Amino acid sequence: MKIGLLGFGKTGKAVAAVILQNKEFSLEWVYRRTPHLEGRNVPEFLGIESDHPGRVYSAETIGMSALLAQHPVDLIIDFSSETGIYTYGEAAAELGVKIISAVSHYSENEKELLKKLAEKTVVFWSPNITLGVNYLLFAAQFLKKIAPWVDIEINEEHFKEKVGTSGTAVKLAKALELPEEEINSVRAGGIVGKHEVIFGFPFQTVRLIHESISREAFGNGVVFVAQNIKDRAAGLYKFEDILLPYFSTEQN
Numbered sequence: 404m405k406i407g408l409l410g411f412g413k414t415g416k417a418v419a420a421v422i423l424q425n426k427e428f429s430l431e432w433v434y435r436r437t438p439h440l441e442g443r444n445v446p447e448f449l450g451i452e453s454d455h456p457g458r459v460y461s462a463e464t465i466g467m468s469a470l471l472a473q474h475p476v477d478l479i480i481d482f483s484s485e486t487g488i489y490t491y492g493e494a495a496a497e498l499g500v501k502i503i504s505a506v507s508h509y510s511e512n513e514k515e516l517l518k519k520l521a522e523k524t525v526v527f528w529s530p531n532i533t534l535g536v537n538y539l540l541f542a543a544q545f546l547k548k549i550a551p552w553v554d555i556e557i558n559e560e561h562f563k564e565k566v567g568t569s570g571t572a573v574k575l576a577k578a579l580e581l582p583e584e585e586i587n588s589v590r591a592g593g594i595v596g597k598h599e600v601i602f603g604f605p606f607q608t609v610r611l612i613h614e615s616i617s618r619e620a621f622g623n624g625v626v627f628v629a630q631n632i633k634d635r636a637a638g639l640y641k642f643e644d645i646l647l648p649y650f651s652t653e654q655n
């Protein structure tokens with residue numbers, strides 16, 4: 404599967420490193436806003452031995468439609484920001500190029516755009532692309548179903564510079580019907596990402612914890628998602644759509 408990547412910051416670099424070492428994929432290009440690193444070879448830049456082309460292009464030099472015509476891909480992965488989708492969304496959807504967006508927060512406008520693009524191609528969006536957190540989300544919902552009266556607290560910890568409440572914690576709060584304002588956030592040093600749901604029962608406490616110990620975790624998540632959406636029809640997908648069949652009690 405040929406891949407294009409938008410967002411080559413802290414996470415994009417770690418995700419690129421994981422993809423470059425996977426023989427099922429070929430990282431064709433990285434697309435940046437500015438010409439910084441333009442023309443660089445990503446495997447060489449990251450010091451990874453890989454035969455993927457992985458060349459850096461910039462919006463100042465080539466538009467997305469031209470890039471997709473000259474260097475076609477099957478899938479675009481987005482670890483940029485809210486605005487990234489406007490750069491490639493329409494061009495990708497027109498060509499049926501699949502989209503995995505890992506951007507943690509979107510406003511209603513971008514969410515509407517994702518829905519529109521999903522009429523033409525596969526669009527997957529998840530504020531947290533790790534298998535672990537999405538498993539935790541299911542487990543937490545099950546426990547709440549069994550004991551709807553239990554006290555629940557959500558804690559999230561991230562690196563000092565992260566702005567706003569994590570998209571993952573917001574999603575957990577929605578799923579567990581808790582007010583977003585009650586999420587407890589810690590910002591300290593270089594914490595990659597930790598989410599905890601505490602169930603306070605009388606006489607016992609249940610803690611569901613997920614910690615990303617390095618950003619390569621998000622690369623592994625991308626690989627898992629890409630493998631699971633590759634044969635899907637156009638539509639808007641979330642992590643739950645991939646995991647739900649695994650919770651079936653039927654034997655296969």
Ligand SMILES: NC(=O)c1ccc[n+]([C@@H]2O[C@H](COP(=O)([O-])OP(=O)(O)OC[C@H]3O[C@@H](n4cnc5c(N)ncnc54)[C@H](O)[C@@H]3O)[C@@H](O)[C@H]2O)c1
Pocket residue numbers: 409410411412413414415434435436481482483484485486487488490504505506507508529530531532533621
């Ligand atoms: N879903 C997940 O599991 C997950 C995991 C980690 C990070 N994230 C999210 O991914 C995003 C990036 O995180 P980060 O820590 O790598 O941030 P970062 O600031 O280190 O990197 C973001 C990069 O994207 C680039 N960028 C921003 N807007 C762009 C655009 N319109 N076009 C092209 N490039 C653009 C920036 O220049 C920068 O290089 C954030 O939304 C973050 O919350 C999601």
Ligand SMILES: O=C(O)C1=N[C@H](C(=O)O)CCC1
Pocket residue numbers: 414507530531565568569570571572595596
């Ligand atoms: O590095 C980040 O930024 C992360 N953001 C996600 C969020 O906001 O939920 C979670 C993973 C790391």
